[in-house]
Amino acid sequence: MTGQVVLVVGAGLAGLGAAVELVRAGQRVTVVDQTQAAGGAIHRQPLPGRPSIARTAEHRRWQSLMAEVRAAGIEIRTETRFGGIDSTGEVLLTGAAPGFLRPKALVLATGAREAVQPRPGWTLPGVMTVGAIQTYLKTQAAPPLGRIALAGSGPLLLAAAAQLCALGRPPVAVIEAGRPFAHPLAALRLPPGYLAEAAAYMRRLVVARVLILTASHVTRISEDAAGLTVEIERGARRRRLACDLVGLHDGIRPNDAGLPDIAPIPVVRLGDCREALGARAALADGRNGGRRLAAQLSGTLAPALSQELQRQRRAQGLLARIYANDGADRLATLPGDTVLCRCEMRTLDDLRALGPAPTDRMLRLDGRFSMGPCQGRFCAEWVQRLAGRSGPARRIGAARYPAAPITVADLLAAQKSREGESP
Amino acid sequence: MTPSPDIDVAIAGAGVIGASTAWHLAQAGLRVAIIDAEGPAAAASGASDGAVSVASKKPGVMARLASASLAHTATLAKGGPLSRAFRRRPSFLFGQGPEEAAALDALAAKLAQIGGPVSVENDGGAALLPGCGMGVDRIVRLMGEGHMPGHKAVHGYLASAGDRVQRIWPARLKGHEADATGVTLDLGMSQLRAGFLIVAAGLGAGELWPQLPLIPRAGQLIVTDSGPAGVLPGALTAAAYLLAKTRDGAPPPRPPVVIDPLSTGQYLVGSTREAHGDPRLNDFATIAALMERAAAVWPPLLGRRIIRIFTGVRAAVADGLPVFGTLPDSPRVLLATGFEGDGICLSALIGREAARIACGDGVTAGLEADLAALSPTRFTKHARWGAA
């Protein structure tokens, strides 16, 4: 018994792009999102009463998409969390309106998540992801208190640094592992929008005299009464920097909820959740994926894959070259007591104690990696690399329910909503 | 010409049965290799609860063997291979309504008949367990049982055996040829010659001997996040679970929940018996029904988050008894499989007895009749066993 609606998880560019196209093709759609407002990562909306810090072009893109959403009469259920789809096709929703749903198809558009490579001190209070800092900026329209250092690699560091400058609190340093300014030829091949955006960020940083270190790595973060200290290595040179808040960011990965792919209905992943290619690709992928799913559901001919995807894939490839660095090689030289799994505070020594070539089961059961609430979302990649696996394994062992921890109370509230349901 | 053996005993399957057998053989000074298609604790032993329980066994053979295995497990836990795996703790069985009450009566009678090491310490109302909630008419508190997560037992046996046991994985036993002096194992890419072969491959044994009536029985399990440990001093099991295990087939009157407090401060809540073997299958309706009863009986669960739901698959046998013994037509090959929901509990005893048979010592005195009841000869009217 399947229902009539297509459920879209994630009200970002990809999810809403898909929803609009599905409705246009005659499907009924419900969109859920765990946050308080639609927007996703890129168009994260300010809290009620706060101004938006979005740039004009971004703001316009969002306004026009939302106009389409309204015109299509799409219902967006916010503060509603997707708990997973089970092997019978039932979806668990928790949060504002707990309950179960049997959609006719499922679109997962849950975006990307950040990768943060373990380093000594990365679990200290005051250390967070750059994305979390950015979310704070977008929702509060104000910078967090204290001296902020941003470290890791990728274009997000410069973007967040520029936003901090705009809000009047320039970061004390941007510590970038790659050498993005040393590849001008590759940079020139990027689509024009990318360069203009980067140039605007750089102008802000130069005016605010932000210290930008390239080919530099944060090797340790420590804490004392005065705050945090980051130790930075650049070739043979070392330096220390005092700050109160450290934002780390080592790239983005698809936030594919890690669910076993056995649902008896069509399930498609769109946008960053399928392939982390950024905002421009996400909207195109969402729209295209929505049309393709609608065609599949109605048995008509599917449209071709979006050209925009190819373009953005090329651009991301160039960015990867521009930001290429040896950061991941540093994993092997980490001190043995470095925490790898922050859920259960398992260290590199704990991993080594498993002996050579541990199986996935040994990593999980004996090492207890990937056994905590995050189910390895954050550590699996590094543990697999350190265990000598080749290839981009982002999980240890089979995917497990639920997509994210759910409270027992929420599950029972959902169960309660079944009562009085017609059979 | 058959080659002389590379090793004395080869064991196929590094679950709790295989690992226990390997340790017991190494203790006896034999050259042992353990082979697994994936690695240690890759199947049921890595996806189970781990109650070492006599209470839950069918009366008769299984209850007697479980009782003897519990005693041996406790010995191996005293400074031995299971010292970090096995933990003694009280167990609580609870019931609501007449059917569950009858099951608790039957339990008390069964334990009295076996006469230890497990005994009823107390039998009364909900007041027996401070903190328990509604939906409990009666609680029986048992002394003498324990808990042993399967993977910890596997780890304990293999770590304690050290390099006295050769580990070969991933490697799948694809077939074998037994003769007068030993057994040649076909491992696909290679061969191995052993004096004796023990197949402890769980459901994998069914691929080697299709005539074995092995059936998969899936069970869904729920793990919560951690909180203060020790609030619940032992497993809390619904009498419906006893009914589910003893009355094969008939659905229990209420969800057959088991609430197990783990040493990590997490709760493990189980479980079902479903007629399939796909570890990817979970459904929210079943999980919610289990959790509903579990939280009604043990309200502190309401403050926890569910961090993992998974399915483990047990290897069951059509007639409800495990398979243990040498093959009728090849005395150098021993089968040990089909332990369904009791393999963790029985592993200490089965490993010891398998090792005795492989050493040519015969089984421990007093266990002959009970172990004979498990022999694979019960399925051999006409089947040929020798070459798998």
Ligand SMILES: Cc1cc2nc3c(=O)[nH]c(=O)nc-3n(C[C@H](O)[C@H](O)[C@H](O)COP(=O)(O)OP(=O)(O)OC[C@H]3O[C@@H](n4cnc5c(N)ncnc54)[C@H](O)[C@@H]3O)c2cc1C
């Ligand atoms: C949900 C659940 C709850 C349970 N709760 C309990 C409990 O509370 N108490 C209890 O006592 N028991 C419990 N059990 C049962 C217990 O887990 C099993 O009985 C026990 O683990 C079986 O161990 P085994 O070594 O026979 O098989 P398995 O652990 O299944 O091991 C078999 C091994 O053989 C390997 N293999 C298979 N085929 C081949 C081949 N051809 N060549 C090489 N290797 C091969 C596999 O990779 C696997 O590692 C539970 C089980 C489940 C699923």
